[in-house]
Amino acid sequence: MSDIEIPESHPRYQSLLTRHRIEAGVEKGITSNQGLIAQGRGEAFDYLLGEQTIPSADAAERAAAAHLLLADHPVVSVNGNVAALCPAEVGELAEAVGADVEVNLFNRTEERMQAIADHLREHGVDEVKGLTADGRIPGLDHERAKVDADGIRSADVVVVPLEDGDRAEALGEMDKVEIVVDLNPMSRSAQVATVPIVDNIIRALPNITVHAEELSGASCEELEAIVADFDADDALGAAEKAIRSGGDE
Amino acid sequence: MSDIEIPESHPRYQSLLTRHRIEAGVEKGITSNQGLIAQGRGEAFDYLLGEQTIPSADAAERAAAAHLLLADHPVVSVNGNVAALCPAEVGELAEAVGADVEVNLFNRTEERMQAIADHLREHGVDEVKGLTADGRIPGLDHERAKVDADGIRSADVVVVPLEDGDRAEALGEMDKVEIVVDLNPMSRSAQVATVPIVDNIIRALPNITVHAEELSGASCEELEAIVADFDADDALGAAEKAIRSGGDE
Numbered sequence: 001m002s003d004i005e006i007p008e009s010h011p012r013y014q015s016l017l018t019r020h021r022i023e024a025g026v027e028k029g030i031t032s033n034q035g036l037i038a039q040g041r042g043e044a045f046d047y048l049l050g051e052q053t054i055p056s057a058d059a060a061e062r063a064a065a066a067h068l069l070l071a072d073h074p075v076v077s078v079n080g081n082v083a084a085l086c087p088a089e090v091g092e093l094a095e096a097v098g099a100d101v102e103v104n105l106f107n108r109t110e111e112r113m114q115a116i117a118d119h120l121r122e123h124g125v126d127e128v129k130g131l132t133a134d135g136r137i138p139g140l141d142h143e144r145a146k147v148d149a150d151g152i153r154s155a156d157v158v159v160v161p162l163e164d165g166d167r168a169e170a171l172g173e174m175d176k177v178e179i180v181v182d183l184n185p186m187s188r189s190a191q192v193a194t195v196p197i198v199d200n201i202i203r204a205l206p207n208i209t210v211h212a213e214e215l216s217g218a219s220c221e222e223l224e225a226i227v228a229d230f231d232a233d234d235a236l237g238a239a240e241k242a243i244r245s246g247g248d249e
Numbered sequence: 250m251s252d253i254e255i256p257e258s259h260p261r262y263q264s265l266l267t268r269h270r271i272e273a274g275v276e277k278g279i280t281s282n283q284g285l286i287a288q289g290r291g292e293a294f295d296y297l298l299g300e301q302t303i304p305s306a307d308a309a310e311r312a313a314a315a316h317l318l319l320a321d322h323p324v325v326s327v328n329g330n331v332a333a334l335c336p337a338e339v340g341e342l343a344e345a346v347g348a349d350v351e352v353n354l355f356n357r358t359e360e361r362m363q364a365i366a367d368h369l370r371e372h373g374v375d376e377v378k379g380l381t382a383d384g385r386i387p388g389l390d391h392e393r394a395k396v397d398a399d400g401i402r403s404a405d406v407v408v409v410p411l412e413d414g415d416r417a418e419a420l421g422e423m424d425k426v427e428i429v430v431d432l433n434p435m436s437r438s439a440q441v442a443t444v445p446i447v448d449n450i451i452r453a454l455p456n457i458t459v460h461a462e463e464l465s466g467a468s469c470e471e472l473e474a475i476v477a478d479f480d481a482d483d484a485l486g487a488a489e490k491a492i493r494s495g496g497d498e
Contacts (some may be wrong), residue, residue, distance in 0.1 A: 019286075
């Protein structure tokens with residue numbers, strides 16, 4: 001996290017780092033115009049949330065870690081903003097839980113796919129899926145539906161940060177455990193998730209990794225208890241309450 | 250308002266029109282990357298507000314119209330997002346209240362200044378100020394401080410929609426009546442305004458114009474009574490309450 005020359009103690013460090021990475025993403029052809037607008041929406045919700053990981057989000061991140069450790073074939077889905085904001089953090093999470101990393105774009109062009117895959121590789125993600133695109137998600141039109149047959153198509157647990165509502169819904173209907181990271185608890189993506197994480201992705205991914213490392217020695221029973229304890233509706237309710245009341249749950 | 254082929258009755262018409270105009274603004278070199286992120290922040294606040302003009306915003310728009318009609322030298326300030334979103338609406342407001350229109354950018358380049366001035370002229374704004382830049386706002390660094398001596402510098406009432414906090418503050422210290430349009434009632438711009446309007450600019454500017462036309466025959470006493478009746482803190486409180494509670498005041 002040292003790609004800008006600002007001390008980490010700076011009160012606006014996280015916000016400035018985020019801004020810097022998004023701008024660099026634009027220059028590299030990774031972040032789209034829609035991605036910039038989405039970034040702004042996220043900033044507003046995070047501002048209302050107090051720019052902090054609220055307790056219910058931390059619990060969701062722990063449940064996500066448990067799901068990922070229990071999974072047979074977990075996949076972390078990466079779009080333009082995820083790649084721009086957290087390339088190394090995606091790799092660290094994937095390594096901690098043994099997940100595949102797959103690029104998955106709402107506005108898919110070969111050029112952007114390639115730029116994102118390259119960016120991930122530069123940040124330590126060795127194997128990047130998504131370029132084969134030999135599988136489909138049922139219920140979506142052609143370009144939107146493309147995934148890898150041995151990636152998201154056959155995954156039992158998927159992490160889909162900052163995902164579009166239509167695709168989150170279609171993935172949910174495929175009987176996968178769906179872990180969504182979205183700062184708007186009222187969004188369709190958050191509403192259809194098995195585990196909705198209402199938190200900034202810059203805080204959420206590293207925190208799932210921390211939980212996964214902590215839980216790496218846990219038994220299946222312990223992990224299943226964490227999964228069973230988590231209630232998506234309660235988490236969404238707590239997040240909306242925090243946003244409406246100004247960051248306190 | 251017929252620049253896209255979607256019926257005005259479409260439930261997402263306003264949102265789609267906004268998106269279309271912002272995208273067109275990017276293509277024309279009017280909207281910056283920062284402008285796209287700011288647009289996203291506005292979308293999130295507007296979503297929480299219920300995408301409607303709440304009663305306190307309507308009252309603020311009426312007070313703004315009264316201030317503008319009482320002014321000796323009113324100016325409407327236009328930045329990239331304002332120009333992209335409401336070029337014709339800026340012209341209509343300026344005409345209704347006899348205001349100057351001045352381009353005023355946070356990231357000022359001659360190229361963007363020119364693109365915005367051209368875009369405004371294409372939409373019926375005949376005289377566009379801001380290119381002379383022979384005046385300064387005290388308390389701001391060089392590029393940020395530039396304004397026209399016979400425009401914003403000498404105005405007694407300024408409309409500054411979607412304005413940066415530093416500049417809103419510096420303008421407020423010049424003893425001008427400052428009318429701010431900003432969807433975030435907690436923003437510094439909204440906090441320092443004489444009249445903070447917490448509303449989408451796409452709804453706000455036409456509604457100020459409607460009020461100005463309605464009040465065109467009013468006496469100075471009537472206009473002054475409207476101005477005196479308006480309380481900025483009450484309006485900000487009502488807007489924040491609406492955002493926190495989901496659109497109801």
